[in-house]
Amino acid sequence: MIKPFKIVGLISVLLLISVAIVWHNTVPKQLTLRFYPFLGSQPLVLNNEKYHNPGGEGVFTIRDFQFFISNLVLRSKRNNYTELESYHLARFDVGKAYYEIVISEISVSDFQQLVFSIGIDSTANGTIVIAGDLDPNNRMAWNWQVGYKFLLLEGSLYSQMKQQPLVYHIGFNESYTRLKFPLNSTIVSNDGIIKLKVDILALFDQAEPIDMNEIPKVKFDPEDVAKIAKGFQHFISLM
């Protein structure tokens, strides 16, 4: 027969363990979304690395690559965390091979879904509001009548013994793309980091691959913009 005080002790220990687990999972800490740029399986190296044209002949280099991540939300059954002024310009030319968004003071384990967008929502895109990384005087702004480039990709294509510039400036409200990712304890590392892969090739290597020889520049032609923006759906994935 087990004595009552032993039962009480056992229950107390179990309670303490439960409290510790709950406390560990709910105490506010820092969550980091870390974006790593790739072209397929190859990490992005600006200027010096050549990649195969996914839709045709030739190889290409990338000189500049930036894009907007916006309107970040973390969802759980109980509550949502919605980031304010959530406009982040991701770039990979400032000393780090990755871009990261840090959210301070958040209970990471509660959340079951991560949601954010590629591009700028139509409300912000139609104004000159200065919020987050939105700045009507920066490189991603076309002008106030057109709005922002959601993604900027510039470089050179080497094909058939000639070099030509590559300019992909993808914007327009129709290109705004919402992405959703399931979250669980295996996705969030112990130090609160979620790793995401940004695959530039996803913009071109679609069901019908885009040949950079045929479309070396995309700016304001709605059909061409839509072709590239279609790739936003598969542009980012969990690592």
Next chain:
Amino acid sequence: MFKVKFLAAVSLSCTVIIVVSIFVFSTNKQGDTQLVEFTTPFVFGRFQIPKDNPLTVESVKLGRRLFYDPILSKNNKVACANCHKQSLAFTDGLALSVGVSGKPLSFNSMSLVNLMWGPKHFFWDGRANSLENQALQPIEHVDEMGSNLDDLTEELSEIKAYQTLFEQAYGELNAVSIAKALANFQRTLISSNSPYDQFLRGEISLSPQEEFGRKLFMAHPDTKVSLRGGNCIDCHSQFLTSGFSSFFDGFSNNGLDDDENLAEGLFGVTKLEAHRGLFKAPTLRNIAVTAPYMHDGRFKTLEEVLAHYNSGIKRSKTLSPLIIEADNLADSQSQHISLNLAPHEVVAIISFLHTLTDESFLTNKAFSDPFKTGEPND
């Protein structure tokens, strides 16, 4: 309808002038300094003032006097204002400036305007990462002002007016406070009342030619959708007209030279090959009075500048793809890089550039020579 809606939105936003009072923790030794109040258009965006150099009335007053005082030079003949004349938007009208040595310098004198916005690296090649850092370099440069900072500090400390001004502004007279004062005076050089600003505020209309030029300025050409453009906005932001502020986005190789003749430019600072031949995209505010143009002053007129972009671009490894690709004619770039603007379009862009001249800035007494207005001994 769409465009009208946007114009109305911009006009409304521009009428919301931010009256700035900066409240920062003052590290001045003097506790009774007064912070500068100034107005700035909303569309200029965010700016920062170093916490260790609050923008005080006293520091600006000191900086203004130093800026106009030739005592800063070795021979007591060259002031900052020699190469930065207010009537020329703080440039000097020369292709290459000349200092105490009499030798032409390596660069054209840069306009000093709206320096709290735009690129955070100063000089044509970005070699200074703050206005404070920028301020001392010409003073010490052997060809510009040729001074020794220790000697200069000693010389200034022997003048009663400076003893008082330094005491009031920083509580001490040294090289650091000289730099801080000069930086703060330059921060106050804000130009925001040009006809373009008045247009943005909805106060005036541009002439049809100026408006045509404005639209060309703001557009990257795209023949696929019949959009004609001057491609200016790819390097000069829509409201500030300066280079972009983030990192080194405000620097560009604009096709002045081929690889054989390409100057170091930003490469001299970053040592990145991708930055070879990149120079700071300057503000175009008051551009009509800041000739000659480019980092070496090679173009005498705005017509020559437009001719360069329209037909004089030279290829090099770091030439911006945006310049190579920008063409108002479909598929004509294989042989020769050209914007292919029509003559009347060139005239219209130049007409718009003239709307950036801010007469009230060029004549603002607060920026003028205090020695000529009897203010130094205040």
